[in-house]
Amino acid sequence: MGMIAPATPKSWYLPSKPHKFCPGCGHGITLKALGEAIDELDIQQQTIFGCDIGCSLLAWNFFACDSTQTHHGRTTPVMAGIKRARPELITIGYMGDGGGYSIGSQHLLNAAVRNEKVTLILVNNTNYGMTGGQMAPTTLPGQITETTPYGRDAEATGYPTRGPEFIAEVTPEGAYVARATVSKYKQLRRLIRNAIRNQMEGNGFSFVEVLSTCPTNWRTNAHQTWNFLEEKMEEYFPVGEIKSPLGKGDK
Amino acid sequence: MEKIIGEPKKAFMTGNETIAWACLAAGADIMFGYPITPQNEVMHYWTRLAPKYNKGFLQTEDELSAGFTTCGAVQAGKKAFTATAGPGNVLMQEPFGMAEAMRLPVLAIIQQRGGPSSGTVIYSQQEVTLTTFGGNGEGHRIVYSTATHQELYDYVIKGFNTAWKYRFPTFVLGDGYQAKMREPLEMYEPLDKGIELVEAYPLIGVPGQIGVDREPQHLCNIYSLEEELYDVVMQMSEEYESISPDIIEFQAKDCEDAEIIIISHGVVSRVADDAVKILRAQGIKAGYFRPITLRPFPRQQLKDVIANSSAKQILIAESAYGQLERLVKQEIYGETVKINNLFMPGVGIIDFDIINKVKSII
Numbered sequence: 141m142g143m144i145a146p147a148t149p150k151s152w153y154l155p156s157k158p159h160k161f162c163p164g165c166g167h168g169i170t171l172k173a174l175g176e177a178i179d180e181l182d183i184q185q186q187t188i189f190g191c192d193i194g195c196s197l198l199a200w201n202f203f204a205c206d207s208t209q210t211h212h213g214r215t216t217p218v219m220a221g222i223k224r225a226r227p228e229l230i231t232i233g234y235m236g237d238g239g240g241y242s243i244g245s246q247h248l249l250n251a252a253v254r255n256e257k258v259t260l261i262l263v264n265n266t267n268y269g270m271t272g273g274q275m276a277p278t279t280l281p282g283q284i285t286e287t288t289p290y291g292r293d294a295e296a297t298g299y300p301t302r303g304p305e306f307i308a309e310v311t312p313e314g315a316y317v318a319r320a321t322v323s324k325y326k327q328l329r330r331l332i333r334n335a336i337r338n339q340m341e342g343n344g345f346s347f348v349e350v351l352s353t354c355p356t357n358w359r360t361n362a363h364q365t366w367n368f369l370e371e372k373m374e375e376y377f378p379v380g381e382i383k384s385p386l387g388k389g390d391k
Numbered sequence: 392m393e394k395i396i397g398e399p400k401k402a403f404m405t406g407n408e409t410i411a412w413a414c415l416a417a418g419a420d421i422m423f424g425y426p427i428t429p430q431n432e433v434m435h436y437w438t439r440l441a442p443k444y445n446k447g448f449l450q451t452e453d454e455l456s457a458g459f460t461t462c463g464a465v466q467a468g469k470k471a472f473t474a475t476a477g478p479g480n481v482l483m484q485e486p487f488g489m490a491e492a493m494r495l496p497v498l499a500i501i502q503q504r505g506g507p508s509s510g511t512v513i514y515s516q517q518e519v520t521l522t523t524f525g526g527n528g529e530g531h532r533i534v535y536s537t538a539t540h541q542e543l544y545d546y547v548i549k550g551f552n553t554a555w556k557y558r559f560p561t562f563v564l565g566d567g568y569q570a571k572m573r574e575p576l577e578m579y580e581p582l583d584k585g586i587e588l589v590e591a592y593p594l595i596g597v598p599g600q601i602g603v604d605r606e607p608q609h610l611c612n613i614y615s616l617e618e619e620l621y622d623v624v625m626q627m628s629e630e631y632e633s634i635s636p637d638i639i640e641f642q643a644k645d646c647e648d649a650e651i652i653i654i655s656h657g658v659v660s661r662v663a664d665d666a667v668k669i670l671r672a673q674g675i676k677a678g679y680f681r682p683i684t685l686r687p688f689p690r691q692q693l694k695d696v697i698a699n700s701s702a703k704q705i706l707i708a709e710s711a712y713g714q715l716e717r718l719v720k721q722e723i724y725g726e727t728v729k730i731n732n733l734f735m736p737g738v739g740i741i742d743f744d745i746i747n748k749v750k751s752i753i
Contacts, residue, residue, distance in 0.1 A: 153607060153609075184601060185600060185601055186596070188467075188595050188596055190463075193613070197613060200609060200611060201607075201609040201611075203607070204601050204602055204607045205601065205607055206595035206596055206597065206601075206607055206608040206609075207595070207607065207608070207609050207610065208463075208466055208493075208594075208595055208610040209610060209611045209612050209613055210459065210462075210489070210612075211459070211485060211486075211489055211612075214455065214459045214485070214486070214489075216456075217451065217455070217456040217459035217460045217463065218459050218460070218462055218463040218466075219463060220449075220456075220460050220463065221423065221459065221460030221461060221462060221463025221464040221466075221467070221471070222463040222464065222466060222467045222595070222596070223463075224421065224447060224449060224460070224463075224464065225420065225421060225447070225463065225464035225465075225467035225468070225469040225471065226467040226468070226469070226593075226596055229467065229596045246452050246453060246455075246456070247452065247455070247456055247459075249452075250451070250452035250456070
């Protein structure tokens with residue numbers, strides 16, 4: 141039997157492939173899940189995809205959907221502005237943990253409190269990848285980064301941000317909040333699909349954090365990379381739905 | 392479009408209320424704002440009027456968000472605007488920079504207050520540098536400096552049209568005196584004055600089917616190669632310069648036989664006008680020049696006015712410490728006329744101040 145090529149999501153923009161993420165990066169898996177979710181929900185034509193700065197920006201022309209680039213941390217208000225101007229559009233913001241939890245945290249918090257009808261996907265790889273591997277709000281205690289060369293000291297720099305738990309606290313009923321991981325693909329795709337469906341149904345703010353890998357900056361081999369994701373990250377950042385107005389049968 | 396004003400009517404109201412009405416008359420769809428004095432009443436009046444006309448409003452968490460939500464809404468094809476001042480204007484330089492880069496037709500009303508920092512809450516002309524050349528770009532913006540409530544009304548309507556016609560971020564630069572005081576003006580439907588409103592259109596979420604009759608719109612503001620950005624900025628500069636003659640506005644009076652030309656902008660130009668009349672009644676030949684657009688600046692017009700006058704001196708009067716002066720100097724580089732200044736940062740200027748200054752230097 142010959143090799144079976146994995147199917148490419150219909151909503152991917154083929155001229156921008158192969159993509160530009162590093163080998164072993166989790167963005168490609170996340171964007172495949174997102175592409176499949178867009179296909180399944182048949183929303184390619186009305187989707188607006190917005191990219192933050194950092195590695196997530198490399199996805200700016202990833203989809204055959206209309207898209208826009210923003211500034212670091214500012215994807216949330218841009219998507220909120222688009223959605224309020226044109227509620228019939230489906231707005232999907234894509235950002236990293238630095239953009240969402242640090243420089244854009246006031247936007248994330250307030251968009252969540254206002255229950256903005258947008259979907260945000262935040263990729264958590266425990267560091268600032270594009271700028272060369274600095275400490276992020278999600279860097280684990282003891283983790284070595286370029287700005288914590290002796291390991292993150294939680295006394296001096298605080299503990300990692302648990303974003304979905306925090307967002308679940310400040311959102312009203314109707315919001316959808318989940319954490320997925322690139323190590324569990326089917327669940328990742330399902331949670332992303334739910335987060336888009338929740339916007340389509342007009343229920344409220346929809347947020348998925350995706351635990352992801354960064355072997356380039358972690359300086360890990362394949363085995364160490366996967367081990368860090370599944371053992372260390374998934375222990376500190378529990379995976380699953382935290383808040384969902386969608387019926388159980390739909391899960 | 393729905394008629395807002397109906398027959399032209401006289402009004403007596405504050406500048407901020409004037410702006411809210413002008414935005415309605417201009418067909419604005421949605422405002423994003425964050426409280427800061429002295430622009431607050433723009434939001435107060437807009438939030439009272441907006442629901443009656445099916446318009447939108449969002450009070451955001453800060454000015455960064457107000458600026459970026461405005462950027463998002465114009466990308467989606469709606470006439471969106473914001474209003475701010477002082478430290479809020481500082482924060483909004485980030486979204487204004489993106490608007491510059493992506494050619495987003497954002498309209499922003501700036502009601503200048505005192506600076507630096509939080510400064511004072513009502514009046515100054517200290518946001519000239521920030522509004523004309525703020526951000527990490529090249530000042531590819533259009534800035535109208537208004538002096539009266541009638542102009543606030545006129546230039547808000549014009550500002551939306553300029554923004555959507557040329558797609559450069561556009562600013563109506565007022566101040567707290569204009570914001571807070573009441574004075575008479577005439578409100579009107581733009582069409583009744585022959586002003587066609589430029590239609591808004593989407594940059595994303597555009598008509599058509601991707602993959603069937605159109606390509607996806609991928610808007611960008613960051614480039615992999617230095618040469619790519621160079622091409623973008625050079626193209627933008629060329630367009631900005633080519634449209635500048637259509638946008639530039641100024642006023643000049645009594646300059647031909649003047650010994651001294653007084654240059655001012657915004658509300659200060661009103662007292663400069665008075666000062667010129669009084670000086671002339673006293674036998675001193677003073678002239679008046681006022682840039683209405685601070686960006687693009689009426690460079691050649693000012694040079695011509697100077698060349699065609701007998702003035703050996705100019706006097707730059709402003710409620711700032713040289714922000715207008717720097718603009719003027721860079722624009723008329725090479726002129727040999729002596730440049731005097733009356734800098735009164737953060738305080739009002741009255742005709743008496745200008746008259747005294749002129750008498751001290753003539």
